[in-house]
Amino acid sequence: MKYCLFLAALFLFSCNNVTKKEYQNPEVQWGELYKDIEAAGIFENPKEFWDAAPKGKADKLLPFYLETKNEPDFNLKKFVEAYLVVPDYSKPYKKSDLPFEEYVQQSFASLLTRPKDDGGSLIPTRMRYVQGGGMFPEYNYFSSYFGVKAYLAQGQDSLATDLTTNAFQFIQDYGYVPYGNRSYYLGFTGFPMLSMMAEAISEANPKMLPWFGNLMARDYQNWMQGKTAIPLNEGKVLNRFFSEGKANAYIDLHKLTEWKGSSRYLVNGKPEIQDFLPIDLNAVLYQFEQVLAASFEAKGRKEYTNSYSNLAKIRKELFDQYFYNAEKGFYYDYDYVRKKASNSETLAAVFPLVVGMSSETQAKTVLEKLENSFLTPYGLKDDTSLKFGSAEMNYLAYLACKKYKNENLAAKIKDRWIQLNKAYYAENGHILRKYNLESPLTTDKTPERLDAALAILQLFLLD
Numbered sequence: 001m002k003y004c005l006f007l008a009a010l011f012l013f014s015c016n017n018v019t020k021k022e023y024q025n026p027e028v029q030w031g032e033l034y035k036d037i038e039a040a041g042i043f044e045n046p047k048e049f050w051d052a053a054p055k056g057k058a059d060k061l062l063p064f065y066l067e068t069k070n071e072p073d074f075n076l077k078k079f080v081e082a083y084l085v086v087p088d089y090s091k092p093y094k095k096s097d098l099p100f101e102e103y104v105q106q107s108f109a110s111l112l113t114r115p116k117d118d119g120g121s122l123i124p125t126r127m128r129y130v131q132g133g134g135m136f137p138e139y140n141y142f143s144s145y146f147g148v149k150a151y152l153a154q155g156q157d158s159l160a161t162d163l164t165t166n167a168f169q170f171i172q173d174y175g176y177v178p179y180g181n182r183s184y185y186l187g188f189t190g191f192p193m194l195s196m197m198a199e200a201i202s203e204a205n206p207k208m209l210p211w212f213g214n215l216m217a218r219d220y221q222n223w224m225q226g227k228t229a230i231p232l233n234e235g236k237v238l239n240r241f242f243s244e245g246k247a248n249a250y251i252d253l254h255k256l257t258e259w260k261g262s263s264r265y266l267v268n269g270k271p272e273i274q275d276f277l278p279i280d281l282n283a284v285l286y287q288f289e290q291v292l293a294a295s296f297e298a299k300g301r302k303e304y305t306n307s308y309s310n311l312a313k314i315r316k317e318l319f320d321q322y323f324y325n326a327e328k329g330f331y332y333d334y335d336y337v338r339k340k341a342s343n344s345e346t347l348a349a350v351f352p353l354v355v356g357m358s359s360e361t362q363a364k365t366v367l368e369k370l371e372n373s374f375l376t377p378y379g380l381k382d383d384t385s386l387k388f389g390s391a392e393m394n395y396l397a398y399l400a401c402k403k404y405k406n407e408n409l410a411a412k413i414k415d416r417w418i419q420l421n422k423a424y425y426a427e428n429g430h431i432l433r434k435y436n437l438e439s440p441l442t443t444d445k446t447p448e449r450l451d452a453a454l455a456i457l458q459l460f461l462l463d
Contacts (some may be wrong), residue, residue, distance in 0.1 A: 023123050023183040026050045029058070033065045040076055045089050047135055050121055050184055052084040058119035085118075089135035092445060095429030100422050101461060104431075108150065108454035112159070113137070123181040126169040127162035132449030139166060139181040141190025143452040146392065148197050150455035152204050153462050160204070164197045171215045176222040188243060191281070194219055195288040196355075198295075213295035213304070220288045230277060230336055236314055238277045238322065239285055240336075263385040264333065264344045275337040279323050283351035286315045290355070316357055323352075329365025345384040347374065347393040353400035363404040370397060371409055376437045378420040380413060387438040391417070391453040395460075414460045421457060431457070 026049065027034050034049075043049045054061045061083060068074055080086065096103045113131045115124035122138065129139040130147040144163045151160035170177045177194060179185040194216060202209040223229070229237040259265065265273040289312035296304035322334045325341060331349035333342040349366055352358045358366065374380045379389045380397050394417050401410035420440055421431045427441050433453040436442050 021117070023121075023186065025184040025186070026052075026121055027184075029062075029121075029183070031062050032069075033062055036069070036076060037080065042077055042080060043086075045135070048086055048089050050182070051137070052080075052086045053118035053120035053122070055083055055085055087135070087137070089447065091134070093134070093428075093430040093447075096425075097429065100425050103425065104454055104457045104461065107133075107450070108458055111451050111454070121183040123183060123186075125166040125181055127165045128159065129163060129166055129181070130451045130455075132451045134450070135447045136449045140449060140451070141167065141177045141179060142193055142392070143449060143455075145193040145196050145200075146395065146452040146455040146459075148200050150458045152200060153459055157204055160201060164194075164201050167194050167197060168215050171219045176219055189222065192219065192223065192284050192288065195284060195291045198291050199287070202291075202294075209295050210298040211295075213292055213299060213301070216288065216292055216295065220285070220292060223285060223288075232318060232322070232336075236318055238282050238315070238318055238334075238336075240274060240277050241281065242274050259346070259348075259382070261386065261388070262344065262346065262383045264342070264346050264348070264383060266344075267335070267338075272337075275335055276342065277322065277334040277336050278348065279331045279333055280348040280351040282315065282319060282323070283355050283357060286312055286319065286352075286357050287355040289315060319352065319357065324362060328369075329362075330369050331366065345369070345373065347380060347382050347397055350393070350397045350400040353403055354396055356403060358404070360404070363400070367401060367404065367406050367409055371412075375409075375412065375416075377416065378435065378437045378440045379417040381437055382434075387436055388434050389437045390434040391456045392433075395456040398460075414463060418457070418460050 030037075037043070037049055038046070064083075065079065068079070069076075096107070098106065108130075111130045111133055112128055114128055115126065116122070117124045125139055130144065131137045132140055132143065144167065148160045148163050151157070151163070166181075167177045170181075171194075174186065176189045177192070179188045179190040198209075198212045198216060202212070223239055224237070227242045228239050230240055231237050265271050265276055267275065289308045293305045293308035293312065296302075296308065323331045323341075325332055330345060331352060333344065333346075333348070334340075335342055347370075350370070353363050353366060370380060373384050374397075376389070379394050381387065381389050382393045394413055398410050398413045401407070401413065420435060420437075424435065424441055425431055428443055431450065431453060432444055433448040433450055434444075436444070
């Protein structure tokens with residue numbers, strides 16, 4: 001039954017008859033009210049206002065504000081309190097005294113959310129989704145992959161398909177999957193994890209594979225057209241991150257890739273992400289091509305199968321040429337503007353292993369580098385120039401080890417990450433997504449999403 005519902009959703013999407021409400025970012029939706037609130041500095045954390053919802057009908061709020069704002073006794077702060085439901089994101093992490101495993105299970109379960117339209121910036125998903133908790137009560141494309149993996153490991157396949165259906169919904173509605181389900185994220189595509197989600201789902205149920213092709217192809221084409229595709233030799237292309245328009249207050253491209261604070265993408269101390277062809281992006285697009293080829297093969301569409309297989313072959317050749325340094329035995333981003341490889345060594349190098357495009361020799365040298373240069377007593381650093389390690393990158397490195405049969409390093413990564421989280425939890429009553437691995441028990445009050453971190457701990461604990 002659960003797969004029938006998923007297939008029904010995909011059929012509905014593929015018929016192109018889904019209608020969607022037009023969502024506007026808060027600056028457009030609230031117009032002069034937005035400008036006045038920003039100018040008044042009412043909110044120390046602007047996301048509280050961006051995520052606010054009207055108490056009444058959304059289309060009535062701005063006209064009412066314009067009618068009343070010039071009255072002698074008008075007070076903007078009182079107006080906001082009276083007519084908007086404003087979230088409070090100033091609260092610290094909620095502390096727990098449950099046993100560690102129970103805390104992980106219950107905390108992750110509590111993040112499962114049903115879709116709703118609050119009249120504000122929240123875009124309702126088609127199915128249930130996992131929110132990030134705290135000041136991130138919304139869906140996140142990148143994090144959803146880890147939720148899919150956790151639900152499949154728990155035998156909750158229907159929840160895994162819900163998360164995947166949401167990604168397909170966005171492709172149907174917008175032609176791509178945005179960073180999250182907020183109107184202010186529209187126009188900013190999230191890191192393309194759909195092929196990894198589709199592969200995980202189809203491994204659990206191979207009958208799903210033929211249904212992925214058409215909508216996955218739309219998301220793939222979004223990356224292969226316009227300024228994200230960079231022609232190299234003989235018109236062959238690799239890809240980069242690119243964002244049209246002004247540097248938006250809601251999200252900046254450097255943060256989008258989850259590498260803020262890293263030396264990755266830096267040129268003379270300034271982030272120039274759009275100048276680089278990233279390892280991880282091109283690795284997952286290779287996987288897109290592989291999964292698309294398999295999906296169309298399962299549907300008997302040989303011409304599409306051959307086309308995507310050929311694209312994957314070309315990308316693999318370019319990947320080895322531009323990203324892999326045989327002398328150093330590691331993958332590096334490529335600065336196509338200055339025509340040279342980056343010097344930054346990051347865990348983005350595990351992506352080609354995760355998607356299976358590395359040779360045995362390449363994988364061996366990369367994993368040796370991880371053990372010698374990235375591994376600490378508390379897990380892997382995301383970047384050799386940093387002291388921080390994140391849940392997502394430690395898990396992806398673990399998958400890379402498993403893929404290429406390095407069980408010893410996989411066990412070290414898993415065990416050290418679990419012990420780090422247990423130790424931090426014992427001291428603080430909660431966990432973090434990213435830790436200072438030089439001082440791992442140092443408290444960090446910076447709010448972060450915890451959905452992926454909790455999903456990954458469940459995966460490690462179940463392994």
